Amino acid sequence: MKVYLDNGATTKMDDAVLKAMQPYFTEKYGNASSLHSKGQEAKMALEESREIIAKKLNARPDEIIFTSGGTESDNLAIKGIAYSKGKGHIITSKIEHPAVLKTCEELQKQNFEITYLNVDSEGFISLQDLENSIKENTILISIIHANNEIGTIQDIQKIGEICKKHNIPFHTDAVQSFCKEDINVKKTNIDLISISSHKIHGPKGIGALYVKKGNKLKKLIDGGKHEYNLRAGTENVSGAVGFAKAVKISNNKDTKHMENLRDYFIKEILKIEKVKLNGPKDKRLCNNINLAFAYIEGEAIGAYLDAKGICSSTGSACSSKELKTSHVLQAINLSPEYLNGSLRLTISKFTTKQEIDYVFQELPKIVHKLRKISPLGD
Amino acid sequence: MYSKKALQHFKKPKNFGIIKNADGIGRAGNPVCGDVMEVYIKVNKGKIKDCKFKTFGCVAAIAASDVLCELCKGKTIKQAKKITAKQISDYLGKLPTIKLHCSVLGRETLKKAIEDYEKKKD
Numbered sequence: 275m276k277v278y279l280d281n282g283a284t285t286k287m288d289d290a291v292l293k294a295m296q297p298y299f300t301e302k303y304g305n306a307s308s309l310h311s312k313g314q315e316a317k318m319a320l321e322e323s324r325e326i327i328a329k330k331l332n333a334r335p336d337e338i339i340f341t342s343g344g345t346e347s348d349n350l351a352i353k354g355i356a357y358s359k360g361k362g363h364i365i366t367s368k369i370e371h372p373a374v375l376k377t378c379e380e381l382q383k384q385n386f387e388i389t390y391l392n393v394d395s396e397g398f399i400s401l402q403d404l405e406n407s408i409k410e411n412t413i414l415i416s417i418i419h420a421n422n423e424i425g426t427i428q429d430i431q432k433i434g435e436i437c438k439k440h441n442i443p444f445h446t447d448a449v450q451s452f453c454k455e456d457i458n459v460k461k462t463n464i465d466l467i468s469i470s471s472h473k474i475h476g477p478k479g480i481g482a483l484y485v486k487k488g489n490k491l492k493k494l495i496d497g498g499k500h501e502y503n504l505r506a507g508t509e510n511v512s513g514a515v516g517f518a519k520a521v522k523i524s525n526n527k528d529t530k531h532m533e534n535l536r537d538y539f540i541k542e543i544l545k546i547e548k549v550k551l552n553g554p555k556d557k558r559l560c561n562n563i564n565l566a567f568a569y570i571e572g573e574a575i576g577a578y579l580d581a582k583g584i585c586s587s588t589g590s591a592c593s594s595k596e597l598k599t600s601h602v603l604q605a606i607n608l609s610p611e612y613l614n615g616s617l618r619l620t621i622s623k624f625t626t627k628q629e630i631d632y633v634f635q636e637l638p639k640i641v642h643k644l645r646k647i648s649p650l651g652d
Numbered sequence: 653m654y655s656k657k658a659l660q661h662f663k664k665p666k667n668f669g670i671i672k673n674a675d676g677i678g679r680a681g682n683p684v685c686g687d688v689m690e691v692y693i694k695v696n697k698g699k700i701k702d703c704k705f706k707t708f709g710c711v712a713a714i715a716a717s718d719v720l721c722e723l724c725k726g727k728t729i730k731q732a733k734k735i736t737a738k739q740i741s742d743y744l745g746k747l748p749t750i751k752l753h754c755s756v757l758g759r760e761t762l763k764k765a766i767e768d769y770e771k772k773k774d
Contacts, residue, residue, distance in 0.1 A: 569708060597686070599684075636757065647708075
């Protein structure tokens with residue numbers, strides 16, 4: 275049996291998305307900036323897509339800037355604000371996606387001041403810490419909505435209120451949560467939101483940044499005046515159409531389905547001895563399961579699972595290019611015997627109970643075998 | 653990323669376990685870094701008769717441990733001392749560069765097991 279449980283990395287494109295995109299490769303292939311009918315046909319599709327995505331956030335279409343994906347959106351949001359201000363202090367957290375963390379580290383080299391907020395053992399920032407960290411020169415607060423590794427969902431409502439009170443722009447990386455959690459920019463004070471298409475069964479290579487009216491960003495890619503003069507380059511019309519279709523077909527029923535499978539899995543798997551759930555039980559992303567197995571190593575678990583046709587991911591040191599344990603698992607202070615035994619399983623609307631049961635059948639055997647090989651433990 | 657050979661040794665290690673009354677035991681590595689290896693040797697008339705391992709670690713670490721045992725079985729202590737990390741890696745059809753430290757860890761652990769044996773012998 276083949277079971278894909280790495281939907282936090284990327285998802286299978288929905289057939290309806292592929293179908294919606296197809297005409298834009300060979301028939302409606304115009305450049306959306308061209309004035310002729312072929313161009314206008316593409317332009318219309320682009321703007322309709324923008325409207326659909328805007329509506330999902332309860333935003334205005336002219337507040338949606340298409341980008342190449344989540345990473346570019348994060349870069350545009352953070353560097354865009356930083357460079358437009360020229361100097362200042364940015365607050366973020368220790369569990370951001372590398373697209374935010376590395377961007378902040380780069381800005382630090384350019385003499386911006388950065389505060390990295392600690393998180394508790396479930397991955398939540400402290401609102402008190404956040405407020406205490408605000409300085410007179412704070413120009414941006416960037417906090418991830420749902421963490422990509424351990425699924426912790428931050429209280430963006432309250433963070434937004436704090437940002438509003440101090441009149442500081444608030445950016446959130448919502449790449450994992452978009453279309454899984456409701457985000458309403460009329461109800462929640464957010465200035466910038468990074469979103470991505472391929473996490474929700476859309477195509478890779480397209481994402482967007484919501485930029486609330488009134489925020490001034492310095493553009494990072496120079497050229498034509500595309501995307502309200504915030505991102506130059508011929509528009510990815512087929513990508514935008516696919517992204518919008520993926521947004522349109524997302525629904526609460528799918529979210530509930532993922533939630534049910536997640537809870538079923540967590541309840542069953544914790545019956546294995548010396549297994550911990552990383553991240554919170556409540557306020558957790560609907561498709562995220564992250565476990566820590568004592569005395570065994572994550573890459574090894576993943577490789578055995580792969581041999582059984584199950585795709586997963588891990589935050590262990592051995593699996594990373596820098597040979598360092600994931601910064602998120604370090605930030606939640608996982609004890610040493612669990613630190614390198616992490617396994618992330620992320621489900622999608624296509625995941626079935628039958629697939630989950632197959633994992634139950636195989637995973638305990640793998641854990642048992644690796645523990646027999648391991649010198650740690652009893 | 654891994655050769656077939658490495659995956660083979662990872663999936664079906666032949667030499668894991670412990671040797672009761674081992675003549676030498678070596679342990680190296682650190683759980684925080686992601687790998688800990690233990691090597692047990694049984695020595696008879698200056699030759700390594702049996703070698704077993706216990707390893708906490710990734711695919712490369714487990715495969716390297718298994719191969720290390722294969723390589724040292726039947727060798728004299730003097731010969732076993734000469735086993736290099738490169739030999740382990742080559743046997744596995746070359747480990748990815750980033751995983752070469754696993755073969756180094758294998759050699760280190762064996763070295764410690766031999767030291768333990770020699771200390772006990774004295």
